[in-house]
Amino acid sequence: MNSQAFTPRRAGFTLVEMVLVVAAMAILLGASAPPIFRFIQQRDVQVEQNNLQELRRALQAYVADRNALPPADDVSTPAVEWANALAGYTNLSALQMTNDQWGTPRAYIQTVDNTRNVQGATVVINYATFFSRGPDRTAQTAPGIAIVGTAFAPPLDSAWWSNQNPVSARVTQFGALATAGDDMMVKFTDYPEKLERYNLTLTRIDRIASALEALARVNYSETVAYCSGLPRDPTTNLTNVALCDTPGRVERLVYYPIGEQSSGGPSAAGVHRYEAIYATNNTPLADQVRVNNSAASNDLRRADMVKLMRLLGLPDDYCCSALVSDPTNNQPMPFFYFSNPRPRGIGAGCAGRPGIDAPKLPARLSTTNNDAASPPTCG
């Protein structure tokens, strides 16, 4: 009988098995590590590109909503103001907005071109860029891109594209911006949208002009009929109503809704005649549309313009420019309306408005108050 004691075999790997498994794993990991690393890096780059695109979309929505760019960072509060401003326009978290995929702060650089002339009108255009340092976490300098050490420079650094002078140079450099190394960037401008808004504003003005012309013709016809129907003095063949008493005067009237001038009070001739017509026709003066260009606020003038639009049968939003917002409350900026379109003489002071008694047609709409005490132009 074999007296050797039975020793149960313990479950487990032998040293050789362990060495083989570990060696196999090491080979597998060694072979797959570089492509995996590249894959991860590529994925991070894609995620960062997606986030930058998302930031651009958020900025687009913000500008469309507010007609202005978020403020740039200042040195004391980097990446706070613009990120807070965009928070309501994106699903990105605060950290995803302010830092890139590799944890380094993004740079948000912006400028406003308020010198752009589009068909004679000044159109304010916004420009902005978001930058990421890329996978190497190091900012690379390039024309229009400013760095300090391995980071992007603060927005006020003179090397940034947004700080070139004159303003047209900023726009030129914005157009030529290209990142260096593995840095990433998205650009934003609302230039095409502003062109579209400019066109929309022109369309509104054209439609208002047509509606005013139609209204003026109706008012003119009504007034001629009214004056023709009045009893006449058998001796002088004139009526007893001042409005109609002078031959040829009816044709000289301005039959537009009233636009008050800010300097010198309402146009006495135009307004009083107009009021006389409607007072005689039993239309209460209080119900008349009267656009006060010297109103204390844009809101009040907007309310006047909305009444005018309703009188003309036009949508309420035709009251205002599609290009400009009131900076105090972000509401559309109402037009200025002049019932007497005679331009001022181009002379010293631009004081007089010549021929205010003359029947010049049609009325005038403007985005600036040319009747102000110090008009920007005499037109």
Next chain:
Amino acid sequence: MQIALMLALFSLLAGVMSSYVVTAVVSTPQLSKALASETLAYFRGVDRVVNREFTPNQLQAMPVNMTMQDFMNQSAIRQLAPGQWGNPMLDAWGRSLRVMRQPLRQTVALSREVSVPVTGFVFISAGADGVFQTELPSQQIAGSTNTAGLNLARLQSIVAPTGSDDLVFAFTDEEAQRETYAMVKARLERIATVMMKDYQTKINVFKAVHDEAYRVQLLTNPTAVAPDLTVLLLTDPNAPSFADVNTEAARRDLGVLEEFVALERMLPNNGRMRVELTSSNLRLGATLTLSNFSTSPSPWPVVNLSIVLNGGIN
């Protein structure tokens, strides 16, 4: 025990790997969509710039002898370019675009009076796969220049084939030319309206004064002959006439100076229009004509838009 440990280790590695893969799988189409959107926004932006700024300002999208490279390098176009490349000839993926234009040899008639040059454009991006699949109606697409023999209809019929991810965008500036023409005509009509109203007012006053004098005369002389106002219009030194708007003072006085400035504006190539009032007798009528300035014509080759102002006493 050890097997479980090994399995757990492999599972962990597989989990980490799969999360990367899933993230990549999700983010890749998202990114492709975003880049396609950015590229298309660029094309639409160029369309707007051409139709809202270039053509209205210059009366043509681009001079015939300008290359597409120079056209695309203009600041207004460059600033719209997608991506981070600083190159207007690249799409959002950083790959070359195919960009073509076709200035029409013949002009498109907008009305009997005016015909204008119209330019068609086609922008094609190869999309995410970087391969162009769109067939073009001309073989002359090498580089990024124009395609001879391509007309607007064929140009606008270029589309990406089914299943292709090419981005194709074609447009013309015909709409802008039509709008500009409508604006030009409206301004000219507005000048004519103001001139007519001014004239009619003066005629009415003139007529009323003579009527009143005749009526007073009748009180003392019942056989007095009614004045012939048509004759008086020609003989009376105080008889009214159309305002001579060939002078700047008269234009300003009538409140239509801005209309003239807009119509006669100088164009980038020094081309310009001219509005001229012609008449043998301003008391009886006049013709207001918009024409190309002969010594420095505008890009609109033929412009001869006239409005006849009929005078006299009816």
